[in-house]
Amino acid sequence: MNTYNLDLENKHVLIIDDDPTNIQVAAAHLKALTVQISYALSAAEGFERIERKSPHLILLDIMMPEVDGITFCRQLKEKREYRDIPVVFLTARVDKATIVQAFEAGGVDYLTKPFHGPELNQRVLNQLRLIDLVQRFEMANAELNLQILKAMEAQDTLEQYQADLLAVNSQLKDLASKDSLTGLLNRRRGWELLEYEAARSDRSKQKTGLILIDIDHFKQVNDIFGHPEGDRILVEVSTLIQEGIRAQDFCIRWGGEEFLIILPETDLEGSMILAEKIAGQSRNRDWKLPDRGITFSGGCVIREPFGNLDEAVSLADELLYHAKRGGRNQILVSSKKEEVL
Template structure:
C-alpha cells in the first residue's frame, strides 16, 4: 500500500469530524481497494494532491488489517462482476464496527444486487465508468453523512449511559430517541440542497419540531444575508425585532472569530429583553474570519441542557451546509462571467432582469435597465487590431463596474454592448448615473499598444414598472429602442424610454 499528499481539491471536501482538535485538523483518510488499474485512477492522484491521505490496497485482507491502526474516513472499493467478495467485506467491516463510509465502484449489477450492497452497509454504488465529478460528489456527501452519523452515535452513547443509571426514566429516553430521529432527518435535509435559500427553508421546516421555539433568525456574511421565521403571526413583532438586530449585528461584525466564540452561549449583546423569553444564539463558523449566527427564542421556559446539545449539533451541520452552498455559488459565479471582461455574461444578466421583473410585478418595485453601446468601435479594431480593441473593452468594463453600487449588476451582452441593471432605482437616478458614466468615458483616454484613443458611448434606459413592458424581452427591446434613438441623434448621448413608448433625449449629443 502507498500514501501521498498535496493541494487541489481540499476546499471541496469537508474535514474529519471528531472530538479531538488535533484529529479535526487532519485531512480525510481514504482507503482505495482494487486491482492495479483501479488504484491508478487519476481521481485518487487528484485527491492526494488536495491534501487527502490516500492508502491503496490490492485486496480486502490487507485493508482489514490496516483498519485497526489507521481507521479510514472513506473506503472506495472496486466491485467485480461477481459481487460475493464485496458482500463478505461489508459483513466483516460491520463485524469490526468500522464507521468508515463505504463507496463501491463497479459494473451495473442490477437493482437487486445494488440494493443488497446498500443494505449491507455501503453508502453509495457508482456504476463505472464514473466521472471524477461524480466520485468527488459521492465523497463529499459521504463525509457529511459520516459526520452526522458520528454526532448521532456520540449522543446515543450519552443516552445509553443515562439509561443505565436512570432505568426508570424510559419515557425521557424515548423522547430523546424521537429527537435523534428528527435531528438525523434535519441534518440530511440541510446537507441536500446547494443554495442558501433552500437550506434556510429546510432549517425552518425542521428545527421547530426538534426544539420548540417561537422565533428563529439566521444570518451570514459574504454575502450578507438574513432570514427570519416565527411560529405564528402573533410573534411577528418579535420576528421583526430579531431581523433588525441581526442586520445591525452583521454590519458591526469585523473582528476575527475566536475559539471561545465557537460554543453555544447566551446572546448578551444588546437584544431588547421581552417578558421572560429564552434566547439562545449558536455561532456558525465558516472560516477564521467569517462567522454567521443561528438565533432561537421562545416565550415559555428556558432551554434545557439536552436542547442546547441538539442546537449545537444543528449549528455544526448548518455551518457545513452553508459553507458548501457558498462553494457551489462560487462555481456558479465563474460560469456566469464573460471571459474577456469578467462582467456577467448575457445569460446571467437576463436572469437578473427576470428576477427584478418579477419583483416589480409583485411589489411594484422600480428598477432600470441601461444599455451602453460603444460608438464607432469598428474604427478602434481597424486602428489597433482586435487585441487593442479587447483592451479598450476591458477598460470600459472597469469604468462601468466602478461607477455602480454593489447592488447593481453589470454585464456584457456581446461585442461592444453592455447592460446595467439598477434595482430600486427610478428613471431620474438612472439618468444621472448614465450621464456620469457617458461623461467619464468621453473624457477618458484609453491607452493601447502603439497609441491612445478617445471613446464615446450611446446609452438607452428603460424602467419598470411600465405598462408596455411585461417580459424580459420587452424590457430589453424598450432599452434597445432608446439606445437606437441615441445612435440616430448623433451618438454620445443618453435617451430614456417613457411609458407611452416615446424616446426622450436626456443628455449628450
C-alpha cells in the same frame, strides 16, 4: 492426526533435560510427529539452543543441577522475545506443590515420568495447534488492520475527490454565468437576473431602471489597434461601469461591446443621472489610444412594476439604435426618445 494442516515438518521442539537417556526416549516418541528435534543438557545450554533454533515448543525437565526447570521457565517468561514459546514440563516430580509451581512459572502442560509416548505426542500436538491458531489469528488481525488502513486511505482519497469535484463544479458554474474576459455576468445569466428583479419589483411596486450601452466605433478599435487592445478597452469599460454604479446595481455583458445595467428601485430621473455619470466618466478618461477616446451610445428606460420586461429591453435597444443613427455619443431616454447627453 494432523487435522489443522500444521506443517509439522517445519515445527521445532527443544528438549531440555540433564539426563541424555530421557532425551532419547522423548525424542524417539516425537519422531512419529515428524517434527524437528533438538536438545540441551542444562538451562544454560537451553538458552543457547533457543537463541539459535527458535523452537516452537520446549519440553522441560525440572530436576537439573545449577538452574532447575521451574527457575529456567520463570527466566524464559521474563524475556519478551521468548515468553510466547509454550513450555511443557516433563518430570519425575509428582507432588502437587511442584505441579502448581510449574504452572505458576508459566508452563502450559505437565507430564510425569515415566510417560506414555502417544500421550506425550498428543499433548505436544495440542500445544503446536494452539500456537498455530494464535499465529493465524494474529496474521488475520494484521491483514484486517491493513485492510482498515487501506479503506481509510481510500476514504481520504474519496473525500479529496469530492472536494475537487465541488471546486470544479463551482468553476463551471462561474463559467456558465460569467463572461470570461470581463468577469461580468453573461447575457444568459443576465436574463435570469432581469426576471428575478422584475418579480421583486412587482412585489415592492418599485420601478427598475435599465441602461443599454454600446461602445462607439468599437470595430475600428479592433481593426486599427488589434484585438488585444480591443479586449483591454472592454475590460476597462466594464471596470468604469462597475465603479460608476451603486452596490445594488448590476452590469451584464449583453453582447460583444454592449452592456446592460440594471438599476433596482430606481426611477427615470435616477437612471438618467447614473447614465450621465458613466458617459461623462468615459469622455474624461484617458483610454491610452493614440488618436481617440471612447464614447458610448445608449438607451435608458424604466420598467414599471408589472410592466412587460421584453418590451422594456426592446425599447432600450431601439433607443440605442436611434442614438447611433443620431450621431453616437449620446444616451436616449425612455419612449420620449429625448436626448439627455
